[in-house]
Amino acid sequence: MRDITTAQLVKDMGIGINLGNTYESCGDWIAQWGDGTPESYETAWGSPVITQQMIQGYADAGFDTLRVPVAWSNMMEDNYTISDKYLSAVQEVVDWAIDCGLYVILNLHYDGGWLANFPTDKENCMEKYKRIWTQVSDAFADYSDYLVFESQNEELGWESLWNRWGGTEGKTDSYDLVNEINQTFVDIIRSSGGNNPQRHLLISGYNTDVELTCDSLFQMPNDPAGRCAVSVHYYTPSGFAILEEDASWGKMRSTWGTDDDYAELNRNMDLLKTTYVDKGIPVIIGEYGCPKKNKEEESVRRFLSSVCEAAYSRDMCPVMWDVTDLHYNRSSCKMLDDTLMQQLLAVKQSGETTLTGDCNEDGIVSVADAVLLQQYLLNSKSLSETAATLANCNGDGSVNGLDLAVLRQKLTA
Numbered sequence: 065m066r067d068i069t070t071a072q073l074v075k076d077m078g079i080g081i082n083l084g085n086t087y088e089s090c091g092d093w094i095a096q097w098g099d100g101t102p103e104s105y106e107t108a109w110g111s112p113v114i115t116q117q118m119i120q121g122y123a124d125a126g127f128d129t130l131r132v133p134v135a136w137s138n139m140m141e142d143n144y145t146i147s148d149k150y151l152s153a154v155q156e157v158v159d160w161a162i163d164c165g166l167y168v169i170l171n172l173h174y175d176g177g178w179l180a181n182f183p184t185d186k187e188n189c190m191e192k193y194k195r196i197w198t199q200v201s202d203a204f205a206d207y208s209d210y211l212v213f214e215s216q217n218e219e220l221g222w223e224s225l226w227n228r229w230g231g232t233e234g235k236t237d238s239y240d241l242v243n244e245i246n247q248t249f250v251d252i253i254r255s256s257g258g259n260n261p262q263r264h265l266l267i268s269g270y271n272t273d274v275e276l277t278c279d280s281l282f283q284m285p286n287d288p289a290g291r292c293a294v295s296v297h298y299y300t301p302s303g304f305a306i307l308e309e310d311a312s313w314g315k316m317r318s319t320w321g322t323d324d325d326y327a328e329l330n331r332n333m334d335l336l337k338t339t340y341v342d343k344g345i346p347v348i349i350g351e352y353g354c355p356k357k358n359k360e361e362e363s364v365r366r367f368l369s370s371v372c373e374a375a376y377s378r379d380m381c382p383v384m385w386d387v388t389d390l391h392y393n394r395s396s397c398k399m400l401d402d403t404l405m406q407q408l409l410a411v412k413q414s415g416e417t418t419l420t421g422d423c424n425e426d427g428i429v430s431v432a433d434a435v436l437l438q439q440y441l442l443n444s445k446s447l448s449e450t451a452a453t454l455a456n457c458n459g460d461g462s463v464n465g466l467d468l469a470v471l472r473q474k475l476t477a
Contacts, residue, residue, distance in 0.1 A: 065209045065262045066446035070291045071379070072425060073209065073264050074346035076448045077167045079372060079412050080129030080383035081122055081392065082351060085109040087154055088133035088173035095139075102153035105138045111388045112395060119160040121397030126409045130161045131350060131383050133173035133217065136196045144195035151203055162210045169266060169350065169383070170204070171214035172196060179219040182241060193245065197252045205258025214266035214295055214350065215249040221271035228276065239281035242270050250285040250292065264291045266348055272297040274332045278339040293346035298371055300332060301325070305354040305367070319360045320367040333374040341379055349375045353385035369407035376411050384408075421471045423447060423455045434475060437468050 068076075087102075089109040098104030103113055112118075122130055134154055139147035154170075161168045172193075182189045197213075204211055220242045226234035246267050253260050267284060269277025274296050276282070284292055299305040303317040310316050340347050352371045356364055368384060375382040386392050392399055399405040423433040423440070425448070437455055439445035441464070447455060455463045457470035 065259050066448065068209075068446060068448050068451075070264045070293050071344065071346045072448050072451075073167075073212075074293055074348060074381050075379060075425065076128070076450050077348070077381040078128030079126075079376065079408055080131060080167070080169070080381060081127045082131045082133065082383060082385045083114070083157070084133060084385055084390075085387040086111045086114060086133075087138075087150075087157075088135045088175070090135040090138060090174065090176045100139070102139070102147075102150045105135070105150075106153065109387070114157055114394075115397075116160045118394050118397050119157065119166070120164050122161075122392070123164040123166050124397075125392070125399050125405055126412070127166065128412075129167040129169065129381060129383055131169040131171070131214075132157060132161075133171055135173055135175040136200070137175050137178065144192045146196065146199045151199075155203065158204070158207070158211065162208070167210050167212065169212045169214050169348070170200070171217055171266075171268075171350075172200075173217045174219060177219075179216070180222065180224075182245070183222050183225050183238075186241075190245075190248065194248065194252060197249055198256070201253050201256040201260050205256060205260050207259065209259070209262075209264055212264050212266050213249075213253060214268060215246050216268040217350075218268075218272045218297060220245060220268050221273070221276065236281060239270065239279070239283075243283045243285070247285040250287050254288060262289050262291065264293065266295045266350070267292050268350075269294055269296045272350065274298065274300070274336060278335050284345060293348050294340055295348050295350040296336065298332070298349050298352035298375075299354070300328065304359070304363070305352075308355050308357045316358060318358055319363040320354075321363055321370075326370070329370060329374050333378055333380075336380065337378045347375075347378075347380040349380055349382045351385040352382055353390075356390065365401070365404045365407060368404060369411060372408050373411040373414075376415050420454055421457050421474055423451050423471075425451055425454070429471075429474065431475060434468065434471050437463075437471060441465060441468060 086106050089105050094105055094108045107113060136146050139150045141147060158168050158170060179189065222238055225238035250265060253263060253265060270282050272295060277294065277296050284294065303314050304320045307314055307316040336347050354364060354367055372382045388394055391401065421429040421433055423436045436445055440447050452463055455467055457467040
């Protein structure tokens with residue numbers, strides 16, 4: 065594990081994409097009509113079988129991070145024992161992603177909805193939750209810090225305990241349960257072996273809702289390693305980002321990009337920044353996105369690139385939601401909209417620093433950078449990939465004593 069902070073890691077995670085509707089696919093009908101293999105779940109919601117070429121395509125397109133949602137209950141055996149075959153299938157994809165230089169976020173997703181029972185069946189639900197994360201953490205214990213565990217998806221928060229639109233009754237109870245589950249997650253990972261005591265972890269916010277996660281009742285877990293980030297999702301406004309047609313609870317919008325739209329986006333991102341980023345707690349937008357059906361093409365591009373830019377410019381990692389043939393063609397292994405991809409890459413490129421010698425990535429070149437570089441050359445400190453690039457002061461493609469000499473000359477001058 066590298067000697068870098070979670071903030072440095074999140075910065076290095078760049079921009080990401082979800083491997084949606086694959087290993088988180090669930091439903092009793094899959095077990096009934098499928099052939100009992102991991103592939104029957106992997107393809108149940110419309111995805112082709114995941115291939116190494118498909119994963120490589122994400123890296124080739126320019127993404128830095130792949131989020132892999134998982135329903136660990138699929139093919140689960142007695143005593144909440146995860147299927148060896150299912151675990152191996154997920155592990156293969158994680159290996160492919162890391163081998164091609166991608167960070168991986170591995171989570172417990174919706175998983176058939178059993179987490180909704182926490183308020184009424186806490187003992188059994190907590191036992192299942194503990195068993196899942198104990199097994200997952202053991203299986204991936206020796207993986208590098210390119211693998212990040214995420215405590216859950218959007219399901220931590222229960223209307224059966226508290227309805228946000230109906231007053232405050234039950235609110236504290238619901239938040240307390242969310243906080244307890246997230247603390248349990250951290251405790252399990254930190255008490256396991258391998259690299260897990262130092263692994264960077266992603267803590268799911270309250271329903272991963274921006275406003276609810278920024279409520280003072282939501283508490284980040286106590287972590288002896290001090291290596292936790294918080295996860296939220298961004299599907300605002302719902303009329304554009306969720307609805308494909310009018311519903312009883314809202315009206316569908318086909319366009320996005322008014323002054324009010326931008327103001328709302330910036331207001332939400334500023335809230336995350338002041339609540340978390342400015343206080344040293346990194347933020348990952350684990351999902352953001354919108355459908356394309358009944359949407360203006362340019363508005364889709366504008367929304368996705370704007371959310372990406374609003375998050376990335378505030379030192380957050382935006383991870384776009386994607387399913388089969390939404391934004392990425394899993395057969396040709398290429399993005400479907402080159403213009404959109406160029407807009408996303410432009411966000412990343414505009415935020416990249418050109419401060420050669422800024423080894424600690426704090427935005428300035430100082431004596432602290434020379435000290436860090438010397439420690440790196442003495443094998444007592446590590447550098448992130450971005451920092452290593454910035455440390456190559458003489459531009460020869462490698463980091464060595466010559467770079468330290470150039471940096472010292474620069475500081476003297």
